[in-house]
Amino acid sequence: MRRSEFRRPYARHARAKAAWKRALVALTSALALLAVSAGGAAAIYYKRLGDNIHQVQIADKLGPESERPQNKPSVTAAESGKSHTGAPIDILVMGSDTRAGDNGFVGGDEQDGRSDTTILLHISADRQAAYGISVPRDSMVQIPDCISTTTGKNYHTGTNLHMFNEAYTIGGAACTVKTFEKATGIRIEHYVVVDFHGFNAMVSALHGVEVCVPQSLDDDTHNIHLRAGRNTIKGKEALDYVRARYRLGDGTDVGRTERQQYFIAAMIRKALKQGLTRPDRLLRFLDAATSSLQSDMKIGTLRSLGQDVAGIGLSNIVFTTIPTMPWPQDKNRLVWTSQADTVWGAIADDRDLPGVKRHRSATATPTPTPSSTPLPVVRTAPSAVRVRVVDGTGSQAHAEQVAADLRLQGFQVVATTVGDDSSVTQTTVRYDPAYDQSARTLSSSVPGSVQEKAPELSRTLELVVGSDYAGTTEVRVARATSTPKPSSSPLVLRTALSDGCKAS
Template sequence: MSDTPPPEPKQPGHRALRRADARREQKVARTSGARVRRVLKRVSVVVVVLALILGGVFAYFYKHLEGNINQLSVSDALGKRPDKVGSGGPLNVLVMGSDTRKGQGKAVKGSTPGLSDTTILLHLSANRKRAYGISIPRDAMVERPSCQRKDGKGSDPGGLTQFNAAYAVGGPACTIKTVESISDVYIDHFVVIDFNGFRTMVDALGGVQVCVPEKVDDDIGDIHLRKGTYNVTGEQALDYVRVRHALSTNGDIGRMRRQQTFVAAMISKAVSAGTLANPVKLVRFLNAATNALTTDPGFAKLSDLASLGSSLKNIGLGNVQFLTVPFQEYAPDPNRVELSPDADEVFKRIRNDQPLSRSTSEEAVKASDSTPSTGRKGPAVGKARSAVDVAAAAGRDRLEKVEEQTQQKQQRAEDNGLCA
């Protein structure tokens, strides 16, 4: 046997090694590519499923919210209307209150009619940079035009009567005709808000802060509120805006002022970051709000309401104002009022899409002033004292004027059942 060792296996050359490496890389690439494609396919399926689910949820809530809005056509009752040319101009919306929708919810406690006597003419400027709501007193004596009765039994001839009789006789259509008759302002749309919806809207926001200047025990309306500044529930909020005589010395006028103050605070709460950034709270509020509304068909589309809301996103709460139309005592009956000549100027500004006059604006409640005072008169006096130093250089007359204005504001607040 030969002692020669067997030859060592021939080592592959560099070219062979490169070819082998290339084959391995191709195999790995094919395997990785297949794995990546499988992963991408799974991810794509998940994305599509999520999109379908989320899209379905969105579509459901969209249809649900739009379905909540009750539509009421009043075109037949209103008769022929003037044609409005184009779109994107100023908008006038008549906001009314009602006890409850037929067959929905429970009756409101007590015997006071409450929000069924609330009427606010809301004007939105063409550039959507201003909004102001004008409250019309329920006890105002007005010339009401002929209206179709809401029970379908013919028409009512109208005549000199109390303003809130319009809703009782012919519902929203008659109220619209009456407001247009006394103001010469064209009403584009109307909204009716019911009691139960109002209650639920407040609860959906987690309550709204109010200041009650004194304890309320109104056995007639079954309304009881404790004194102080606190968050009210929906039921308490309803009591706060309904009570007429227990808080204010001027009855319905004070109640309107409290309603304006409360609505301003409610708007501020609704557009706050705490509501908009909380999906659960936002959905609850939108569900409650749409469930509370009855509108004309032209205002019942959620897409149109969303578009309107988007156009108002930069309005600023300081430009959302509420006030009462100027009025005076009705001579034949001191328990009634009538619109004063100054009301013509307010309606003229609405017709011409102009901002409120400076003097009128100073009396308005702004949505930006959403935090009520504590009811202690210290802050108001403090403002007067700080004004003393400012006014000293201008002389004693200026000082006396500032003090007089402060006292007048305090007195108006007390008369209206608000904290001074």
């Protein structure tokens, strides 16, 4: 994406210090609820839990189907190596910081909702792994046209970059999902919004969560006093612990994010343990979690997902944050590094994240038989390439078919249209020279196509389809052999077994 000039300055808002809370509430609710909702005790409470969820459908606000990313094709039982058949599932989890009603205990007087941290929850097609990927609120992205939650009319943001969390302020969950899909090329199947009140209630329902504190903490401002080692913390103390920044660790947001993820892991472990030994506490936990949820999912969908992921071990629930660096135009803002494309590409292709060593079950996916025909070798994966299909034969149906072919190869098709010239004979890949490797990937996947430079296109390539189009072919991504650049350093990964005091 071309880094155009930011339209207006934004001062850091005082509410930024609460961003960690929204991330924590959101991801913990989604992961823990899915992990334990398949239990028999939960089934007894089924109707009440279903009535708790505030269901809001947003599909009609996400734009034409042809402009949305497409799902990776479903896997068969033979491909997955287990009885499950299906596709990977991507759930966008958001936290609302409205201070109205029960949420007033966190302080402040904001009545409007804002999502300062958003997390992608990816569940693999074989249901043997789950990833929670945090998206920093200060990430600078393009926000597409959205339906305003204030006016009910279309809200146009233009082509300048904006902070990611602005999308929620403009159009709520729907605009956030739409922005995320446009920026990453990953289709979101479901969404979840969680409010502040849910966190306090969930921790209380579990009678506290054990955390490992690497060094003693005495913070009179927030009334937190913890000894080094293992501590069981509850309610607001838990909130204040993961908020602590300057008196604990290295004093950075990175250190605080790490502490949040350790706490999420501890909460999941406690919720799972309670499901086995204290069904009464488990039900209070589920009651608290569902009471704070807004989602497009019904309780039946949540329970079905819970059954699907029941076999995912804690070592295969992995947390990370999308790689970023300071935005050159404002060091207080962030842009995603080149490694972010690798992460999103792995998610789109339902592959393990770089650096992840999955603990596979005895029924892990079998190794596929290699193809006897050598594949074209490229440096950029199709999943990292955005394409707009322009049909040059005068047929929208043909454009849709080409788009379907490209999606099967993993490309991010963002739009299809019919060009002004309906007599095109030569299929052409038009591209910004800054994305020449993406162009090579696309042209290699479309045999017989030629390339044409078009600097005005920026990140999105254009495939002008001629009458010579004969389909697509698979490509192979070459392994990197050079020394990684700083932006390509290993991802910081932690699992649901991590507790901050010992390696996992």
